[in-house]
Amino acid sequence: AQAKFLETFEKIRQNFIETFKSLFDSGDECDLKLEENVDPLEAGIDIIAKPRGKRPTSIHLLSGGEKTLTATALLFAIYLVKPSPFCILDEVDAPLDDANIDRFTRIIRKFADNTQFIVVTHNKRTMEAANALYGVTMEEEGVSKLVTVRFNQGSQVQSAAVVSG
Amino acid sequence: AQAKFLETFEKIRQNFIETFKSLFDSGDECDLKLEENVDPLEAGIDIIAKPRGKRPTSIHLLSGGEKTLTATALLFAIYLVKPSPFCILDEVDAPLDDANIDRFTRIIRKFADNTQFIVVTHNKRTMEAANALYGVTMEEEGVSKLVTVRFNQGSQVQSAAVVSG
Amino acid sequence: MYLSKLEIIGFKSFAQKVNLSFDSGISAIVGPNGCGKTNIVDAIRWVLGEQRYSALRSEKMEDVIFNGTKSRKPLGMAEASLVIENNKGILPSEYTQVTVGRRVYRSGESEYLLNKVPCRLKDILDLFMDTGMGADAYSVIELKMVETILSDRTEERRRLFEEAA
Amino acid sequence: MYLSKLEIIGFKSFAQKVNLSFDSGISAIVGPNGCGKTNIVDAIRWVLGEQRYSALRSEKMEDVIFNGTKSRKPLGMAEASLVIENNKGILPSEYTQVTVGRRVYRSGESEYLLNKVPCRLKDILDLFMDTGMGADAYSVIELKMVETILSDRTEERRRLFEEAA
Numbered sequence: 049a050q051a052k053f054l055e056t057f058e059k060i061r062q063n064f065i066e067t068f069k070s071l072f073d074s075g076d077e078c079d080l081k082l083e084e085n086v087d088p089l090e091a092g093i094d095i096i097a098k099p100r101g102k103r104p105t106s107i108h109l110l111s112g113g114e115k116t117l118t119a120t121a122l123l124f125a126i127y128l129v130k131p132s133p134f135c136i137l138d139e140v141d142a143p144l145d146d147a148n149i150d151r152f153t154r155i156i157r158k159f160a161d162n163t164q165f166i167v168v169t170h171n172k173r174t175m176e177a178a179n180a181l182y183g184v185t186m187e188e189e190g191v192s193k194l195v196t197v198r199f200n201q202g203s204q205v206q207s208a209a210v211v212s213g
Numbered sequence: 214a215q216a217k218f219l220e221t222f223e224k225i226r227q228n229f230i231e232t233f234k235s236l237f238d239s240g241d242e243c244d245l246k247l248e249e250n251v252d253p254l255e256a257g258i259d260i261i262a263k264p265r266g267k268r269p270t271s272i273h274l275l276s277g278g279e280k281t282l283t284a285t286a287l288l289f290a291i292y293l294v295k296p297s298p299f300c301i302l303d304e305v306d307a308p309l310d311d312a313n314i315d316r317f318t319r320i321i322r323k324f325a326d327n328t329q330f331i332v333v334t335h336n337k338r339t340m341e342a343a344n345a346l347y348g349v350t351m352e353e354e355g356v357s358k359l360v361t362v363r364f365n366q367g368s369q370v371q372s373a374a375v376v377s378g
Numbered sequence: 379m380y381l382s383k384l385e386i387i388g389f390k391s392f393a394q395k396v397n398l399s400f401d402s403g404i405s406a407i408v409g410p411n412g413c414g415k416t417n418i419v420d421a422i423r424w425v426l427g428e429q430r431y432s433a434l435r436s437e438k439m440e441d442v443i444f445n446g447t448k449s450r451k452p453l454g455m456a457e458a459s460l461v462i463e464n465n466k467g468i469l470p471s472e473y474t475q476v477t478v479g480r481r482v483y484r485s486g487e488s489e490y491l492l493n494k495v496p497c498r499l500k501d502i503l504d505l506f507m508d509t510g511m512g513a514d515a516y517s518v519i520e521l522k523m524v525e526t527i528l529s530d531r532t533e534e535r536r537r538l539f540e541e542a543a
Numbered sequence: 544m545y546l547s548k549l550e551i552i553g554f555k556s557f558a559q560k561v562n563l564s565f566d567s568g569i570s571a572i573v574g575p576n577g578c579g580k581t582n583i584v585d586a587i588r589w590v591l592g593e594q595r596y597s598a599l600r601s602e603k604m605e606d607v608i609f610n611g612t613k614s615r616k617p618l619g620m621a622e623a624s625l626v627i628e629n630n631k632g633i634l635p636s637e638y639t640q641v642t643v644g645r646r647v648y649r650s651g652e653s654e655y656l657l658n659k660v661p662c663r664l665k666d667i668l669d670l671f672m673d674t675g676m677g678a679d680a681y682s683v684i685e686l687k688m689v690e691t692i693l694s695d696r697t698e699e700r701r702r703l704f705e706e707a708a
């Protein structure tokens with residue numbers, strides 16, 4: 049059991065370093081460390097993340113958006129060990145600014161060859177990265193229905209005007 | 214102490230009902246209940262929120278945006294008991310859709326006569342409700358500085374292009 | 379392998395039947411707060427065998443059945459069915475398409491279906507074993523998990539790692 | 544009464560001096576993820592006497608001092624000063640403007656200033672007593688509080704109510 053855990057941990061660690069560098073910059077450092085001198089099956093797991101030249105002494109000093117991106121890199125890293133054919137993301141892009149949304153969608157597009165993504169979002173840029181949009185609305189109070197989603201100005205999502213369909 | 218707590222609780226409850234109705238619709242129901250048959254100084258506090266004709270059996274069934282709006286109404290309600298001259302909101306608008314952002318800014322504008330608001334946000338609509346914008350950026354890695362914020366297309370915030378100032 | 383069709387009726391806010399057809403690319407689900415987007419995510423987890431009602435924001439089984447509005451009575455049953463394209467032969471089945479279905483009644487009684495034939499929950503869970511597609515896999519990533527994985531509570535983070543091992 | 548001027552130097556990411564002038568209306572602080580917006584909020588809480596380092600996302604006092612980057616050495620002191628307009632005479636002071644200052648050194652030593660004159664932390668906390676402006680008041684609302692107030696942990700919610708009483 050210990051061997052299996054250490055093997056999995058190492059895979060997650062490698063995935064994390066690679067995913068983190070795609071979401072931040074290739075120059076940024078990060079690592080995953082097992083608490084030392086403790087039984088690996090009991091040890092705590094430390095996340096070290098140093099985006100863009102910063103030297104935070106712990107991930108708690110990172111900003112809301114930086115934490116979300118770091119956690120997303122780690123959740124993807126774990127996901128990649130035993131990848132499911134599909135991955136659903138529910139509004140994980142909410143704390144991200146425009147530049148980070150672009151990095152987020154870029155990494156999704158990179159994985160999309162082998163994974164079907166279903167992304168719930170309020171963000172126009174994320175919507176622009178999708179192949180298909182599904183609009184949900186409650187025309188009648190308390191009852192959900194699907195609608196066609198239209199965009200203004202050609203294919204660019206200026207404001208997703210959700211109309212009955 | 215019990216009398217003071219019950220008096221404060223009732224004030225919060227009234228504020229909550231009023232604030233909730235401004236953030237949702239005047240037809241929507243909500244309430245705050247003290248756990249019955251328990252010493253008021255130990256009793257749990259139940260939040261009942263029924264936006265738009267829905268009948269959720271607990272606030273946990275509400276959506277992400279509805280929970281945020283309900284919690285914001287309650288946090289404002291508590292705030293109004295002993296209002297500070299200023300109120301800082303840090304990205305509480307992140308889970309809200311466009312329609313709810315408008316309600317959120319409307320209630321802030323209503324309180325703004327007596328309260329100075331400082332709102333940290335990524336949202337263009339929230340920015341449009343502000344009197345003044347302060348841009349922060351890190352031109353040099355890891356070092357924060359202030360910048361002038363410019364908008365495209367006159368006074369409407371199409372995209373806050375943050376330029377050196 | 380990908381999810382191609384989801385049919386929901388009576389599940390949470392889906393009082394009327396709703397049909398979603400997905401392709402294998404990136405799909406975005408959009409709409410206002412509280413309209414039912416996360417409920418769709420819940421329906422997918424539920425039909426794949428999710429047994430922890432807390433993961434579906436519910437306290438008991440019947441919370442997922444449409445519980446009525448001012449103008450509609452509660453329903454007596456919730457049902458969802460999901461079509462999975464088995465184009466890479468990953469699922470242990472000769473079929474190129476596998477349909478998974480689930481129903482729950484107010485009485486608490488549950489039904490499970492595989493290709494429209496009643497089966498046990500175990501049959502559905504066995505089908506997905508080793509595909510990474512079990513309901514407890516990393517297939518769903520939401521903001522709450524970002525908080526959990528970054529939290530200082532070592533057991534939370536360890537648990538996520540161990541589930542991947 | 545409102546905050547009119549905030550000066551920060553050496554505090555968190557503000558390696559260089561930064562000056563913000565606010566008016567009494569609604570101000571929005573904007574910028575990319577990680578650029579320093581929440582650090583500004585932290586600085587305001589800190590200068591008003593916040594003693595709980597966890598509320599500033601720090602583990603110890605010296606975490607708030609600029610800790611250096613690849614191209615800059617760490618600094619030895621953090622300082623913030625806040626000018627408050629006492630236009631309604633709410634503060635127990637004859638001055639129409641009150642300036643509150645705070646410094647912390649790597650040694651752990653702290654200094655507090657009132658109108659540029661050294662004072663004790665107690666003098667600052669006393670000044671704000673009953674104005675609703677104490678550092679632990681509801682003056683700062685962030686997304687994490689939304690989670691807390693909605694959580695099922697009764698003590699958390701009660702604590703927020705009791706602090707208002």
Ligand SMILES: Nc1ncnc2c1ncn2[C@@H]1O[C@H](COP(=O)(O)OP(=O)(O)OP(=O)(O)O)[C@@H](O)[C@H]1O
Nearest residue numbers: 276277278390411412413414415416417443444445
């Ligand atoms: N059993 C049920 N019967 C009827 N309505 C329900 C039931 N369970 C949940 N709902 C309603 O569904 C709504 C929540 O929908 P959902 O969580 O999918 O919203 P959402 O689209 O994800 O919104 P957000 O953008 O705010 O996250 C709530 O208003 C809730 O009252």
Ligand SMILES: Nc1ncnc2c1ncn2[C@@H]1O[C@H](COP(=O)(O)OP(=O)(O)OP(=O)(O)O)[C@@H](O)[C@H]1O
Nearest residue numbers: 111112113555576577578579580581582608609610
């Ligand atoms: N003592 C310190 N010295 C130097 N940098 C620090 C210090 N403490 C925090 N930081 C840095 O400040 C940054 C966080 O800034 P802040 O939390 O203000 O971001 P933000 O603008 O609120 O971003 P977001 O939109 O993502 O919430 C982090 O990258 C962190 O490394």
Ligand SMILES: [Mg+2]
Nearest residue numbers: 276277415416
């Ligand atoms: Mg949701």
Ligand SMILES: [Mg+2]
Nearest residue numbers: 111112580581
């Ligand atoms: Mg922040």
